[in-house]
Amino acid sequence: MTGKIIILGYSGMLGRYAFTYLNSYYDCIGLSRHDFDAISPDIDYLKFKISPGDVVINCVGILKPYIDDIGVVNTIKINSVFPQIVADICCDQGARLVHISSDCIFSGDKGQYVEDDIADAGDLYAKTKAIEPTDSIIIRTSFVGEDINKDGVGLLQWIISQHQKTINGYDNCLWNGVTCLELVKYIRSIIDASDTSYTQHFYSPDTISKYDLCCIVRDVYGLDIEIVKSTASSISQTNINGVLDRSLSSNSDEILNVPNIREQLIAQRDYDFTYYKKAI
Secondary structure (H helix, E strand, C coil): CCCEEEEEECCHHHHHHHHHHCCCCCCCCEEEECCCCCCCCCCHHHHHHHHCCCEECCCCCCCCHHHHHHHHHHHHHHHHHHHHHHHHHHHHHCEEEEEEEEEEHHHCCCCCCCCCCCCCCCCCCHHHHCCCCCCEEEEEEEEECCCCCCCCHHHHHHHHCCCEEEEEEEEEECCCCEHHHHHHHHHHHHHHHHCEEEEEECCCCCCHHHHHHHHHHHHHHHCEEEEEEECEEECCEEEECCCCEECEEECCCCCCCCCCHHHHHHHCCCCCCCCHHHCC
């Protein structure tokens, strides 16, 4: 029987979706940076919180735009060391860890990456995310969601903030990620299963360009944005020679049944966060 669901980093973008959605089905506890320090975690505190049968969802991570501010060493501690500490605690306590990894561990030279492809991206963020915790359920994906912080650095929030402006939409950056809401729905299916350790790529059925994604977001949110189709020479500190294709595929037998990204965005746009707002 599943115990409680512990969401690490529940005040962040993905954690907010996870807490709100999963709390409708389980006893959820949200822990944020106010409760623990991922740089120097209090192991005894985490052991006290995590019990046999619990499922811990790690939504903690440092994104590329924040690495300069937080520093190289602390980025490694948060993205690489902290997940393994939590995995070890879960193993000792008889709990399960669901860890969210990234498509950015791949260089984007070929696309349609499967689970056993080599993590070949060379930047610091990619290297820290490629060090994934053992004895855990690893979900490699890319996700978009609305941020509480209207000045957030996430792609969806950035597009929404460009209302009544002109932006570039890159046609040589390919993507088949998911919405935060779709991802946490998938995490629910993992919670209800009994597996304890595997890696799964989670992605949308169609690969689109970032230009296409900008257009879909504009339409779904009714934004007044002029989107200029452009070719990127670099993005997020990654140089692009031709096409950057980090699209995911899978060599597992699991049938994902993920809707197309337009349908996902509509569902996420209309999702009610009333409970989360009360919780915080």
